[in-house]
Amino acid sequence: MITYPFSYKRATNLAEAEALLAANPEAKLLAGGQTLIPTMKQRLANPSLLVDISGLRELSDIRSEGDRLVLGAAITHAEVARSADVRAAIPALAELASHIGDPAVRHLGTLGGSVANNDPAADYPAAVLGLNATLITARREIPADAFFTGMFETALEPDEILRAIAFPRPQRAAYAKFANPASRYAMVGVFVAQTAQGVRVAVTGAAPCVMRITAMERALDTRFSPEAISGITIAADGLNEDLHGSAEYRAHLVTVMASRAVKAALA
Ligand SMILES: Cc1cc2nc3c(=O)[nH]c(=O)nc-3n(C[C@H](O)[C@H](O)[C@H](O)COP(=O)(O)OP(=O)(O)OC[C@H]3O[C@@H](n4cnc5c(N)ncnc54)[C@H](O)[C@@H]3O)c2cc1C
CATH class of the missing domain: 3.30.390.50 (CO dehydrogenase flavoprotein, C-terminal domain)
Structure with missing residues (x-):
């Protein structure tokens, strides 16, 4: 059997995750692992290093900024679904999150992982594009219209971490x-x-x-x-x-x- 050895590092903060990615071109971020782990099991991805960003506090905020609701990239679907702030500002987004996959997927899968993965059948990309959201990284802010570039492809650079997504409140x-x-x-x-x-x-x-x-x-x-x-x-x-x-x-x-x-x- 062919084995694909890899290393694993749990980042303690965003700066460390960014440095690890920059220093290891073959590294991949691990959020909830709901796509990446099955992909590795199927030998469709072969990262040398997994940089675990699940639960990083800097990526787990839900906050209001003027007329925008800003959600951290590592927030799970279950957290979006049950957030009183999301339900009050954009109930359609909480509702969407509550129907993703099954409870196990919702408790591990993340907003950032789903959007960065850009599966053609994923739910969040429709909300990001429909709400004209802005995708925030350390380097720039990317409008939704310029973010989704093709099947499983986005405007993110290989070593660029999606930090948060700002959703304008719709009528x-x-x-x-x-x-x-x-x-x-x-x-x-x-x-x-x-x-x-x-x-x-x-x-x-x-x-x-x-x-x-x-x-x-x-x-x-x-x-x-x-x-x-x-x-x-x-x-x-x-x-x-x-x-x-x-x-x-x-x-x-x-x-x-x-x-x-x-x-x-x-x-
Ligand atoms: C059985 C099953 C059913 C599902 N059903 C649905 C469904 O109904 N609807 C739906 O929309 N989705 C569904 N999903 C997908 C699920 O929503 C996950 O959120 C999605 O697979 C992403 O997983 P994750 O957040 O664990 O990211 P991971 O698997 O950890 O990562 C996915 C990719 O994104 C990259 N990445 C992760 N975080 C970041 C970040 N912050 N910045 C840049 N890159 C990042 C990783 O390096 C990797 O390439 C399902 C999955 C499973 C297993």
Whole structure:
């Protein structure tokens, strides 16, 4: 059997984690391990060093900054789901977190790990893009529109740590997901947010990378109601296709889930 030896270091603070990553080009951050450990077991990743950032206090804050809610990258899905601050400011985000995977995944998986991983079927990317959030690292602030660059790809440099995500408070928002019955990942998930700057509609699960549907955004800017978008369909070309559903099925789900999200946002 081929073995892939690696070292493990639990960082005691962010500066140490950043120094370890900078000094070891083959190192990888370990948050909750919900993606990274299975990936290593399948021999799809071979890091020389795991730098454990789970529970780092500098990454575990939930705080309000003006009209933004700032969530640390190492916050678990369960913490987001039960946070009174998140429920008060952006209930749709807490609701989204409460439906990720199963209880074990929610208690270990993290906001930062999910967003940095950018799985095409992950839930958080839809909220980050739909809410026009800002992704904060030690080096810069990256707008959501520039962050998700492709399937499992983001604008983060290999040694750049996502510290926090700042979510502007919307006037209204909701997330509707058609979950894969086995994994609970999104077959299609649509996050709709109405803000003073306009409506944003972000879709996960349908395509290789989370995306916005501008035709729906324009229609909802004119009239924020499910009927305004129930006739807007998206092309199946380039959408995901697997044993769970065809591209045409996912295209259909986008319209259905977007209408449900608008209805939920109005409720
Ligand atoms: C059975 C199962 C069901 C699931 N169901 C769902 C679901 O329904 N919806 C959904 O959205 N997700 C689902 N997930 C994924 C889950 O939400 C995890 O959050 C996600 O896999 C990321 O895991 P993690 O936070 O433990 O990060 P890790 O696995 O530790 O890390 C993932 C990647 O992100 C990098 N990373 C971690 N933190 C940072 C950071 N702060 N800065 C930069 N890079 C970082 C790591 O180096 C690694 O490359 C599921 C997972 C499992 C195992």
